[in-house]
Amino acid sequence: MKALWLGTWFLRPYYERECEMIHCETPECAAEHANAATLAFCMNGALAAGLEFRLMVQECQKRKVPVCWMTCEDPNGYLGFVREAQIADFVFTCCRTMIPHYRRDCGHNRVYWLPLAASEALHQPMPLALDAADLVLLGNHYAHWPAKVRLMETILKPLLATGRTLALHTYPTNEWPPEIAALNRGATSCYDVARFYPEGRIACGASCQAGAGIDDFAGTTMTSQRTFEALACTKPYLTVPSDAYEPLGFRNGEHMAWVKSAPEALDAYDLLAGPEGAAMAERGRAFVMQHHTYRHRLQRILDAVDGKAKPEELE
Template identity: 30%
Template sequence: MRSTSRRPGGALPARARAALRARRDDLRRLRLAARTRRTRPDLPEVPLPDVPPRRPIRVAVLLDTFSELAFRYEWHQVTFGPDDWREVLETDPPDLLFVESAWQGNGGRWRLHLTADGAPSAELRALVSWCRHRGIPTVFWNKEDPPGYVRFVATARLFDQVFTVDADRIPAYRADLGHDRVDLLPFAAQPRLHNPVRRGRARELDVAFAGTWFADKHDDRRRQLDYLLGAARDGGLHIWSRMETGDARYRFPARFRRYVVGSLPYERMLAAYTAYKVFLNVNSVTTSKTMCSRRLFELSAAQTAVVTAPAESIEPFFGDTVEVAGDADEARLALDLLLRHPEHRERLALRAHRRVHDEHLYGHRVEHVLRSVGVTAPAATADAATVSVVVPTMRPDRLAEVLRTVGAQTHRHVQLVLVLHGHDAPADLGRQARDAGIDDLVVRPAARDLTLGACMNLGVAASDGDLVAKVDDDNHYGRHYLSDLVRARDFSGADVAGKWAHLVHLESTGATLLRFAGHEHRFTDLVQGGTLLLRRDLAADLGFDDLPRRVDTTFLARVRRSGGTVYSADRFNFVSVRRADTGTHTWPIPEKELMARSSRLLFYGDPLTHSEA
């Protein structure tokens, strides 16, 4: 047998050590590939929410499947075919006709009517003409630009208003159509579908890509996908292929085929979004500042971290909230950071989620469409909800901090209801509130002998917001606390939202704990008592028990008995602060016992900066 020469002391030469490391790495990759090859994750089918749309208008639509699902929660959609559109629409005329650059259209009923030679078809022309003669605005959205411009521009000529996903196409449309009723309408996310609610496997899997390999077109996309997939092979990669068993032009090459675990219908893909720690993304169009893949919006809304290949649209839409990798080395580094450091990954994903909710939901897109054609339809959105923040307090020295906390909230419509428990309001309380940025202040006195539950009922009765938030005067609430929680209650559909996974800071030792770490983005039985958020009418109907403590626990039990649901959002932007004198708390648990109960010690020191995200 050939021996390997060693240096004095038994050490292998550097070249031999490198060769051994390479062999070990190869063996590790082979073992991982074998495991990947055997494992197809079992992902549940996410039921599509059966909830009313946000706007009370009736819109006739001609859409492909993904768009039909995305828009259905924004307005009452009416679908039809080329053979029955007149019968359907004459019975109950719509407020608007909305047509996209559809390949199939309404379940395949309009296949080739917009894409075949000679399109648009006679049936589509008749439909648009019928609407125009009845004063019904008509809108066309080309989601296939820029490559689909030539194919669909003739169809666009029929419509009153035209939208495109590519701002660079707008001058061409205006020149070809002879009018300026052309505007931008990018892709977006639908929070009813694309959200971080965890179903089945929750961030147990590592890295995924979902899509198609194009062997004969989209050269830049293919090059980008090649280095992204290559970098992810050591990271538990799964590829969900749309067309793996079909045309060879769309089949992944041999070097990646062992990572292909199958295909997924869209309802299961929604579960995949929250099952993986990281998704990979590529864009077929890389030079447009506004044409960005639909999936990138959806993943960010689901609070899933993304590593994407470069495109000019990434920074305008997402800033620095997604990782951009221009080659294999950058992709490996980005994946290593995201997979090794969940704190970094989850903060980045939350910031991307928030950015999408701020600007890039289908609700934002619909508002733009309706304004463009002069249709008014107020929407019941999360950001439009008014929130009454109810704060019972028996500590006058905490009032300034309460005002600062509530005044700093980014949610736009906030009322502060102070229940002064056994003490009077300062004479200049109104001025202090205005200085803190609070325009709507309600103050209710409460006798010292009233219980916490009775004080909460006083506060709820004095509120007039759509929602009520129970806030404690001694906890820390970050500036995004309310806006994030209001949105979580909305996209989850829960009756009560709060935080069961949360930080606890012990003032006596400076220790900061994470409690109930596995209970983020889940339906639960309980949430921390200082984080309750629910409809005001529900809070008034159920009422809080006339008790000095355990008020939140008994209230949540009543919610569940009445058939209601409780949702625990993320752990960020809230800290439960435990003072050294535990007897001053309504729950006087000893600190050692608190640390031993479903808690993990994170660090010693100031928790406020750490809690913000």
């Protein structure tokens, strides 16, 4: 299958491993290649190209090539990006509970839940480092996001207070408390994370969106790509609750461990650090490879375009 990718390309490296992909940044490129394409992808941020993006979409639509827009920033980024979704033929959101908003503002039902995923090519297990820390965390901290605060208060601070060690990779301008920021080993590219997970025995993290899974934002069914990539790299994974986990098929204590309190975090750490943690990591990787790779996400998009995927039924 041949596809076009229009404009902003953050997610492109994951999908281009699943099909033949041509990256277009001009209307002329889209016009040249659209007739040979099955569909065209674009993602949140594409309108940064302004008129160029709109013209690329028009070139595809003139040639009956479905334009599929996806976002990895819901629910937080909805208001900033919904104008892009309105231009596309099909809309794919990483947060299931945003579907009614897109249906209302786009005026159609061609809106689907498309969670983030793991890449079979990029997210592979690697041997544990000889000097591995107890925990490894790849990601940023936002002090005003409840999910991040819960991760800090429920998992990181209690475990570090007991002498556990942390390998942290984050951007230097982030909002970590000084004592945790001091552990930063440097930022990573999202495309080579597999080589950093061996720096810790147990991976930990939280959804990257402000309210995902937190009680006062109940129902925001979005979870970060970190969830999928850590499990795909066969890491025992310790996290806080997300309303996305169970709808995605994950089970607490079977594929990962999510905890609601510091005492639970301490108990879960002891479990994950032993043989059951290794077995859980193997189950987590197997489940992700079976259900949650970008190959699966591409098939979801194709099914939607072909009319095989029915619009989401929401309660």
